[in-house]
Amino acid sequence: MPATPALPADVLLLVFEELAGYPTTLAKAGSISRSWRTLSLPFLLKDVDLSSHNRGRLPEHEGPNFAPFRIVMSDYSDRYRPRSLVPRQRAFLQLMIDRPELAIHVKSFAWTLVWHDTDEFNCARDEMNGIDFRTWEVFGRLCSVTHLDLASLHQIGYEPYIWQNPDTLFPAVTHLRLVGWMSRGLVRAIVDSLDASKLVSAKFDYLQDEGALPNGKPIPQDLVWKTRESRYPDDIYNDEGISDELWNRQERGEVAIFPGPMWLPLRLLRSRTMSSITHLQVSLSPFSDLADLRNDITTFLETAAFVRSSKDTLKSISITLGEASYLFPTEEDLRGMCGTSRHNIRGKYQPMCFDLASSFLRRLLAVLNEENFQHLTQVDLKGFRIVRTGASGRPVDRSTDLTWQYIRDCPFVDEEFTKTDNTDCRQAFSGYDIYIPLEELNEMEQSVTLL
Structure with missing residues (x-):
């Protein structure tokens, strides 16, 4: 019986190129012979x-x-x-x-x-x-x-x-997505390496700064809990978050970096020419009253600044806030909680989330209302229910009226987005759970300086 003639390599390459979207089939084809594997492997790795x-x-x-x-x-x-x-x-x-x-x-x-x-x-x-x-x-x-x-x-x-x-x-890289908790060194290496003028899509999903000690080592959870700065700003709508002075000191390794939402890539990218960016996606884990709120506020500021700097090319924006399951507890949930837990949710956590979500909207919608976006056709906002159902913890606060005015004036959204459910059980990263002897922990605490 005559041998089956071999297919020319150029024909095989065309076949493997068509199979590039079917990795299982392509892998099976590559197992037929050594020559087929050699030719198909580059397409399998695409x-x-x-x-x-x-x-x-x-x-x-x-x-x-x-x-x-x-x-x-x-x-x-x-x-x-x-x-x-x-x-x-x-x-x-x-x-x-x-x-x-x-x-x-x-x-x-x-x-x-x-x-x-x-x-x-x-x-x-x-x-x-x-x-x-x-x-x-x-x-x-x-x-x-x-x-x-x-x-x-x-x-x-x-x-x-x-x-x-x-x-x-x-x-x-032209399409970037970063997820989870990372060091600033890793994120900086990626963002600094890419050509910002060719970046098309930037997605930061629950991206959190894992924090660091002044010497650059990862910060342990026990130290975060012991020395965190969880202050509630006097004016959350105008607070500057991480000040330039604190940022510079962190850059020089003089003070600690605390875990929280990572705003670093937004800041690095908006300082460069982005002439191709069409999509921005920012997703945040539920707000935490155990975190340094300055990271949250700085993330709000940098997101709004990024949108403003990309107004000439952006086509779509997606902003998602995680809603902790206990932010909107059911009656069954409440019956299963002690009085202290119910008080903390209703008297502290819900008002904090209201002010933070309202503050974020104020900054973002101000940009969308003020700037001319020639190509923007889609703005998706999710996780802002607390703005509709909650209230500030401040005795007298009429700032909500202004937030709603921004919502009504925005040409890209209507009030319906404040009804969208986004229950989210991700917890904010609060440092590495590693054992540190008490004596060493006390020495670390002396080296952690906050402004």
Whole structure:
């Protein structure tokens, strides 16, 4: 029987290009022969998704033990991920080390930084191995990635390598999405490397500054709780948040950086020429009365400033506030709470969320009302129900009237957005849960200076 003639390489390349959107089929085709694998591998690597943070809600992890946090999201913690994720990530890293010439073929890259594998039954973590310590080397080679979706959900506060990323990462990015808690060093490396004039889409979903000690090391949770600055501003509508003086001192490593919403990429990007940006997405975790509110206020300011600086090109804006499940408790929830909890929710937390949400709207809508947006056609606002149903904790406060006036005057929204439910059980990141001896903790406290 005569042998079947081989297909020309140029024909195979056309076939594999058509299969680029079907990775399972493409992988099976590559297993037919060594020559087919060689030709198909670049197309298989065009879209690399080794992430776990985009699986949405995970009902299989929900139950009565999670009350009142009844909803579990895959982008909340490294605990909720497929057990195969870390082995697959390590296999990709090894391939890039063995075949570095393949790195240029990766155009779309989705990755969840978790670093360790976890046993789902006893929560035991494996140790980072040799290939893990080459992650930044591999990331540094991915110079052709245009679509980056990077999440950081790890709870490892003791491994120095995690914060030793290179200064240049993903320089070709045009569509950027950052999720979870990250160090300023990692975010700065990504944002400083890309060409802002070519950036088309910027999405910051629950992006939080993980905080740092003056020496650059990650800040432990115990120290955050012991020394946090959770002051309630005298005038939340005009407060400057993180002052320029405090920002400069943080940049020089003179004072600590506390965890909270990360406004750094917004500030870095708006200071550069953005001539192609068409979409901005900012999603915030529920407000926390355990956090430094200056980070929240600065995020409001930087979001509004970003929108103003991009008014000539923006086509769509999406702003989402997380609503803690206990922000709108049911009667059943209230019956199950002690009197102190009910008082804290009604007397402290709800008024705080009202003022913060109203303040955010005031700053954002002022820009939308004042500036000329030639291409903006869609503004989605979600999670602002408290503005309709709540009230300020201040004895006399007529600022709400002005917020509603901004809403009514805005050409891009109507009042309906204040009715949209956005129950969210993500908790604000408050430092790494690592054991610090009391004596060492006291020494750290003396080194943490706040203005």
